[in-house]
Amino acid sequence: DAKTTQPNSMESNEEEPVHLPCNHSTISGTDYIHWYRQLPSQGPEYVIHGLTSNVNNRMASLAIAEDRKSSTLILHRATLRDAAVYYCILRAPYNTDKLIFGTGTRLQVFP
């Protein structure tokens, strides 16, 4: 399974945009990029996923580099509720649906 690298922690002020980077230089051509987050004292929750094109949903945007060796999760206006650990995960198609979590990025949001 391909590996991802994320910064251990990041900080943001409320209402500001946040860009969470992820490096995945060994990604294969068919791996999807998934993001999950884990709020304090809760189970992980799905945020967004993509393959090649940038993606948007109600929670966030995902920007994928043209060579697919990196991606960035964008929270357009951080709120206190966005304080969580964010995990970037690569998933091969037709696999056993296992999610391989790294240590993620702990995002702190200040009022």
Add this chain to the structure above:
Amino acid sequence: EAQVTQNPRYLITVTGKKLTVTCSQNMNHEYMSWYRQDPGLGLRQIYYSMNVEVTDKGDVPEGYKVSRKEKRNFPLILESPSPNQTSLYFCASSILTSGSYNEQFFGPGTRLTVL
């Protein structure tokens, strides 16, 4: 409300005393899985199930058993718990289609302490 439930949420037990952590989902998902979360190691998969009566080992299955007799339930069984199984456990479920974009839904977690 679509959800994955786990019981108990907190459990303190002693070495060797058999225990079961229940997991139930109300979304008619085929796929269910158990993970454990430990500091510095992230979440690791213990067992998973593709459907009723179909289970398989994940990355850290030693010391655990599972069963899938009904689609909605996927209990995790520790026949003889040991202190190294002290951890935070999560159950997850998802639909199972021929793609890798299936969102997994996680339960709230069970914090287990084995003395």
